[in-house]
Amino acid sequence: MTGPTLVNDSKLILYHAWSSSASRKVRLCLAEKGLAYESRVLDLRRFQHHRDWYKAFNPNGLVPCLLIDDRPLVESNLIDEFLNEWAPRPALMPVDPLQRHEVRRWSKYVDDVCLPAVQKPNWTRSMQPIAEKWSDEELERRLAAIPTENRRALWRRMARDPFTREEIDAALDVLGDMTRRIEAYLESSGGPWLFGERLTLADIHVAPYVVRFEEERPGRLAARTTHWWTRFTAREPWRLAEIGDYQDDTERTTREAIPDPP
DSSP states (O other), X not given: OOSOOOBTTBOEXXXXXXXXXXXXXXXXXXXXXXXXXEEEEOOGGGTGGGXXXXXXXXXXXXXXXXXXXXXXXXXXXXXHHHHHHHSOSSXXXXXXXXXXXHHHXXXXXXXXXXXXXXXXXXXXXXXXXXHTTOOHHHHHHHHHTOOOHHHHHHHHHHHHSOOOHXXXXXXXXXXXXXXHHXXXXXXXXXXXXXXXXXXXXXXXXXXXXXXXXXXXXXXOOOHHHHHHHHHHHTSHHHHHHTOOOHHHHHHHHHHHOOOOOO
């Protein structure tokens, strides 16, 4: 969604990548809120997110980063919670404080468990073909630009010790368990959303992981989850968030990446 819109006299600029799960969460939230923004795409395979100019916005060198009047917001779950408070309609959290806690707990589970799982097939597709060609000298130069040890470890693996088929299958099993948890939430709440009648950040935050599971292991969603997913992806915010096939979005990111500032 491009072309800046003012909310409380503020301008929104989103640094993101089309294929990034965290970026997809924030684009979905912006779409649900009806907020327009200026899109600035970063090519993760060219390490744009590890350039010094970008790390001035996000010292961890991760996407997305949302600028509001040039003030950076980072961490996708926190960005979405901010947006829910800053632009309160439609509300994307339950009214009940206990349920709000459960939404946050679910979002933390997605980040702590599902994100490391989805990185295995994702990085194998998009990052390994590039990293495995680096010389030892180039690998060390690249690693020196990465601020966090866990991301340095991922790049080391892509370059020298790629994930095995068994590791990728185990990661997809983790995402399969995620879909069974979705089914349990829907059974408990009665649907149509994870927490009942109101769509919440719980639905938004898990959606980028469901789409990847569906791409890797199609046709395995249980009945309630299939209905939930069909309903979710048929809505206008899904179209506005522009979530496509992972490989297509990876290539789109490369094509549409902004130039580095001089």
